[in-house]
Each structure stands twice: as structure tokens, then as C-alpha cells.
Amino acid sequence: MNFKQKLQHKQQIINNRLMELIKINNVPETLMNSMKYSLEAGGKRIRPILTLTIAEALGGNTDDAMDFGCAIELIHTYSLIHDDLPAMDNDDYRRGKLTNHKVFGEAIAILAGDALLNFAFEFLLEKASNNLKEPYIKALSIISKASGSTGMIGGQVIDIESGNKKINLDELYNMHRLKTGAMIEASCIVGCVLAERYDKINIVKEYSQNIGIAFQIVDDILDCIGDKEKLGKSIGKDEKDNKSTFVTLLGLERAKELAKEHTEKAISLAEEIDSTGFLTDLTNYLLNREN
Amino acid sequence: MNFKQKLQHKQQIINNRLMELIKINNVPETLMNSMKYSLEAGGKRIRPILTLTIAEALGGNTDDAMDFGCAIELIHTYSLIHDDLPAMDNDDYRRGKLTNHKVFGEAIAILAGDALLNFAFEFLLEKASNNLKEPYIKALSIISKASGSTGMIGGQVIDIESGNKKINLDELYNMHRLKTGAMIEASCIVGCVLAERYDKINIVKEYSQNIGIAFQIVDDILDCIGDKEKLGKSIGKDEKDNKSTFVTLLGLERAKELAKEHTEKAISLAEEIDSTGFLTDLTNYLLNREN
DSSP: OOHHHHHHHHHHHHHHHHHHHTOOTTOOHHHHHHHHHHHHTOOOOHHHHHHHHHHHHTTOOHHHHHHHHHHHHHHHHHHHHHHHSTTTTOOSEETTEEOHHHHHOHHHHHHHHHHHHHHHHHHHHHHHHHSOOHHHHHHHHHHHHHTSTTTHHHHHHHHHHHTTSOOOHHHHHHHHIIIIIHHHHHHHHHHHHHTTOGGGHHHHHHHHHHHHHHHHHHHHHHHHHOOHHHHTSOSSHHHHTTOOOHHHHHOHHHHHHHHHHHHHHHHHHHHHHOTTSHHHHHHHHHHHOOO | OOHHHHHHHHHHHHHHHHHHHTOOTTOOHHHHHHHHHHHHTOOOOHHHHHHHHHHHHTTOOHHHHHHHHHHHHHHHHHHHHHHHSTTTTOOSEETTEEOHHHHHOHHHHHHHHHHHHHHHHHHHHHHHHHSOOHHHHHHHHHHHHHTSTTTHHHHHHHHHHHTTSOOOHHHHHHHHIIIIIHHHHHHHHHHHHHTTOGGGHHHHHHHHHHHHHHHHHHHHHHHHHOOHHHHTSOSSHHHHTTOOOHHHHHOHHHHHHHHHHHHHHHHHHHHHHOTTSHHHHHHHHHHHOOO
16 A cells, blocks of 8 residues: 555544444434534544554554544544634634534534533543553543643634734744644654653654644645635635734745755654654655645 | 531632632633633532532542542533523523623633633543542543533533423423533542442432432522522523423422422432431532522
């Protein structure tokens, strides 16, 4: 299999596991439909792929890495539902489909988000309760910190508060380090912790911080020059919303260079984590993606 | 100390611990203010008092019971913030104070709710990660199930969907069993699990189910005949909103009788759990409260 085939294969098994996990009995039908709708809306599954790839590369158990990666994807999905709400980014489309609240209404969208966050902890705590292992609890603790008020949620608050004013490059870095970076970092470190390869933590952390920033810069570039059809959302929204981005602060060319620098740094670290080359290819793919 | 003094003492130490826990470094100021605002808005702290009382009565560790009880209160508080949102119950006042979104705006209120839910798991997982004990993980698993899509969130969805139609008594019981009952049950069972007194689980469960229903019936009665000043919110809202309640379905007198029956059943069980009499007094207090 070439890289694209391997990537699609991983995405497929992650999607299958997510759909299996979300089959919860006795959930009100509307709530279940709303949770499923956003989970099935696709996305690249970058976070669980990172957890899975790093855990496997370091000798960890695949099933465990899959479940923790899926929990991170559940949390990522809830954060998108809440971010899209009228009170926040007020987006009608995400990945080419109507956003959750446009289909199910705001009340159900808020509750479906709450339920996805809750379920991430719920099913992993049940797993840990049935088979208590120290790395499970360490990994859960890392995820909960990354998704919390000093991580992802904190970043979203900074993003909202930056909406109406110009911020500088340091503030932009800090916002993204929290808003998207914290969960990407957790995805990688959890793979390392599940494999109990604490000797690799620092390399994995540095790798994740570099791809986190590269990922965000590429997002900003795509919002500026991307293809609306491929992105599944309108472009030029950042500029219209008068948002500070890597492109508005640095210009397009310097933003491209910076994404490349962080990617090259990440690639040199990826080679120390995964000898199969998959993580290296994945890192390159994240820089060169079109959506 | 008499019962009222003991109750106030417990409320005080719970409030102190909540304020201590919520001192998190590096949280954006607005988010922290919003989280604190709703936590400090008071409330009777019934859930942590139940956890604490039952754990202590059964020989459990007070500090552990306090922390798990506080986590349940954090989750309860988040659920109130989200319930009050315009897209849900659209309430302007709660406990005599403006609701969270009226003070901080909808975006921050949604995120403060998310952050409180997340933080409940976050600080307990950190505690468990530093000192791994089986009852911690069992208790965490019980809490996460109770607050999730087959518990509290499921109940809230049923409540929203019942808004515009008449429901029958069975449906009303089911809704409350989930919406408020699940977390009250968890508060009690967690006390029992932390004390590792699995021999008492069934009694504690039956006790909690009876007070859960009695608590809700009293809520419905107070909405009908309560004192606006003491309640801190407008009364007659259920009738105005055309909601099915124990009072609208059974009439005031039968609702009062039913609350008394469940309370009496709960009291007979309370005596088997707590020989000090505090749980019995608390159960009586819940029936006779004015807010």
C-alpha cells in the first residue's frame, strides 16, 4: 500500500470504531441523530491517526490507541459543534454539510456537544474501570487537561475575545497553541504514554508542537487561497471577519515559508519516532493538503 | 450543633473546597469569572452533601468524598448554565441572580459550562493519576454515566421535546429519573463506592431514587405555590410554559401526598445508612424546604 492507501485504511478503521462506540442504548433518538450527524460529517481524523501511528510505532497496543484516539476525536467533534453556534462563529456549513444547529436546532446542538464531550470520558472510564491500568489514567488525565480551560476551551475564549481587535504574532501563537495545539499535542503524547515509552515524550511533544503550528498556518493559507469546493466551506472568511491570522500578520509568502519550516522540523523528529516512514509522510501530507 | 447548624457547616466547607479547586492558573480571566459566578451563585449543595454524608456514615475518607462531591456540583452547575440559555429554558434569573449568559453573553456562558464539565473530570483524573485507587475510577465511571446521554443530558433532551406536548405520568417519571434523578443517585452511590461498602449499594440506590423523585415533586409544588423571594426565581413558570408537572398531572394535594410517601420511604432507608440521624434530618428537610 502507498501512503494514501494506508491513510485511507486508517481513516476507515477509525470511522468504523467511532460508529461502533456511538451505538449507545437508550439515548433519545434526536440526541443520537445529532451526535452521529457531526461524527459522520467526516474530517480527516488526524488526531486519532496520530495517536494510533505513534502508539504503534513505539510498540503500544493498537486497540487501546484506537479507543483513546477516538475519544479525542469525540472531543474535537463536540468543540466544532459548539464553535459553529450562532453565539460563537455562526457558521452554516462545515465540511460541505450544514452545521449541526442548522439541522437540529441550537438546543439539541448544544446538548449533542455536551454529550460527545461527556461520552469521551464515559466510555474510557468504563474501559479503565473494567481493566485498571496506570497508562489509561495518565492518558485520560492528559486528554482532560488538553480539552479544558487551560487548553482548548481557553484558546476558544481567547479567539472570541480577539475577534474585534488586532492581536500580535505572540498572541496568535498562544491562541493556536491552546485552541488547536493542545489537543494535537495530547493526541501524540497519549500514543507515547499508552506505549509506556516515556523516553520518547520530549521528542513526541516537540514533534506535536511543530505540526500543531504548521497545521494552523496551512489552515489560514487555505482560508485565503483555498478551493471552496475542496474545503467544503466558504473562503476569505477570516479577512471578512477582520481576524488576525498568520497570513494577515505575515503575508502569504512568509506564512508559507513558516509552515514549511515547522514541517521540516517536525519531519526530522518524526523519523526518530516512527521508523516505518508513515509519520513522515503524514507530516508532509498535512503541509500539502487542500482541505 | 442542631441539624441546621450542621447543614450550614457542611455547606460552608463545600463552598470553601469549591473555591479552592476552581483557582486554576492560566485560565482567561473572563472564562474564570464566568465559571466562578455560577459556582458562587449558591444553591443548597445537596449533591456533595449527600456524597459526604453517605461516605462518612459508611466509614469512607472525608477528603475523597468532598472532592467527588464537588465534581458532581461542578457538573450540576454546568448543566444549569446550559439549561438557562436562550435556546433552552431562556431564563433570566436563577437563585435571585442574573443567569450566566445575561452577565457574560451566550458564547462565554456556553464555554464556561463546557469548562466546568471538563474540569470535573480533569481534577479528579489528576487526583487519580497521582494516587491510583480502584474506587476512584469506579466512582468517576458512575459520575460520567449519570451526567451523559443516557442520564442527565438524555433527560434534558426529553424535557425539551416534551415542551410542546402533554406527557403522561410514566413519561414524567422517566424524564425526572434522568434529568435530576441520575445525578442525585450518583451522588449517593459514589459515597458508598468511595467507602467501599458494596453491601450497602442497593439500599443507597433505593434511598437516592426516592429522594430524587420527592425532590422533583417538591420543586413542582414550589413552582406552583412557592414564595418568589425565597425561591429567587419567578413562580408559575411551569403553568405559563404549559409544562406537564406532578402538580398539573396529579393536582396539588395528590402531589403533596406523593412527595410525603417517597420521603417516608427514603427516611426508613436513611436510618439503615446513617446511624447519626443526619441523613434522616436531611431527607425531611428536602421535603419541607421553601426553595
